[in-house]
Amino acid sequence: MSASTPDRPAAIGVDLGGSKIEVTLFAADMTVRESCRQPTPRSTYADLLAALEHEVFRFRKLAETADLPVGIGVPGLVHPDSGVSVCANLVANGHALARDLTERIGGRVVIANDCKCFTLSESRGGAGDGRARVFGLIVGTGLGGGLCQDGRLVLGLNGLPGEIGHYALPAHIVARHDLPLVACGCGRTGCMETLVSGTGMARLALALTGRTLSAAEIATAPDDIDTARVLVTWTELMAELLHTIQLHIDPDCIVLGGGLSNIAGLETRLVDALKKSALPSVRLPEIVKPAFGDSSGVRGAALLALQNDGTDAQ
Numbered sequence: 001m002s003a004s005t006p007d008r009p010a011a012i013g014v015d016l017g018g019s020k021i022e023v024t025l026f027a028a029d030m031t032v033r034e035s036c037r038q039p040t041p042r043s044t045y046a047d048l049l050a051a052l053e054h055e056v057f058r059f060r061k062l063a064e065t066a067d068l069p070v071g072i073g074v075p076g077l078v079h080p081d082s083g084v085s086v087c088a089n090l091v092a093n094g095h096a097l098a099r100d101l102t103e104r105i106g107g108r109v110v111i112a113n114d115c116k117c118f119t120l121s122e123s124r125g126g127a128g129d130g131r132a133r134v135f136g137l138i139v140g141t142g143l144g145g146g147l148c149q150d151g152r153l154v155l156g157l158n159g160l161p162g163e164i165g166h167y168a169l170p171a172h173i174v175a176r177h178d179l180p181l182v183a184c185g186c187g188r189t190g191c192m193e194t195l196v197s198g199t200g201m202a203r204l205a206l207a208l209t210g211r212t213l214s215a216a217e218i219a220t221a222p223d224d225i226d227t228a229r230v231l232v233t234w235t236e237l238m239a240e241l242l243h244t245i246q247l248h249i250d251p252d253c254i255v256l257g258g259g260l261s262n263i264a265g266l267e268t269r270l271v272d273a274l275k276k277s278a279l280p281s282v283r284l285p286e287i288v289k290p291a292f293g294d295s296s297g298v299r300g301a302a303l304l305a306l307q308n309d310g311t312d313a314q
């Protein structure tokens, strides 16, 4: 098979979540050749390494390429130099997973935060394709993001760009609605994530209405008087978040991801809200849904492996 054949197997993407692992074999043109899911081993780090080793070997055998590069996305902060990840919900927490897996299986293994993988995917062949500055904003169980400049991730000194869940809540909105300031998993208090993520939205609902409502219930019942009130305040908080992102980064395009990005009409709702909070006369970023949805994370992980491999797909 020629090395230039676009449908040749080119990279393996791994989306390592708290409850499941998704492994996908991509061709050079980023079409999916094979994919599988399995529960994430939660007992020991050795079990996790063994599970990843098994799947990578299986896919490399399928691809008839013993050193096919591997990219892994994880739900946590990854240090850009050491590769050590801080993933509270994984047994990989505190380990250099890519290095340890490389020692077992050989070839190239790279790792990045899953929100950053999503952003890379959407900036290359996705909803932000062709835009110079693409910000991926993921509102799911947590609140995170990533930044791509000219199709490459910006990692900074510590891998922090995009960690917008830990921006401080806006004081004027907190005061207006008497919102709770609660401890965040990062060790600080009053982070955006505590009221804007999926779990945060439920906390916001309890504070505003006294009712126990899940984010899914709120998102699917916008006409209920209580859920409508929650959505209005949540949108205010999101607008402040977008405003801060614009002040810091000024992206051309913001691609929404995560479960809450499925709220009907969310892009329009956010554009209208941002118009009110943005500085006068500034151009607004385009706010769009992802092209690859839930599969963007694993696709971005594979793209990262190809970039770091020097192959640079697409």
Ligand SMILES: [Zn+2]
Residues within 6 Å of the ligand: 165, 166, 184, 185, 186, 187, 188, 191, 193
């Ligand atoms: Zn925080």
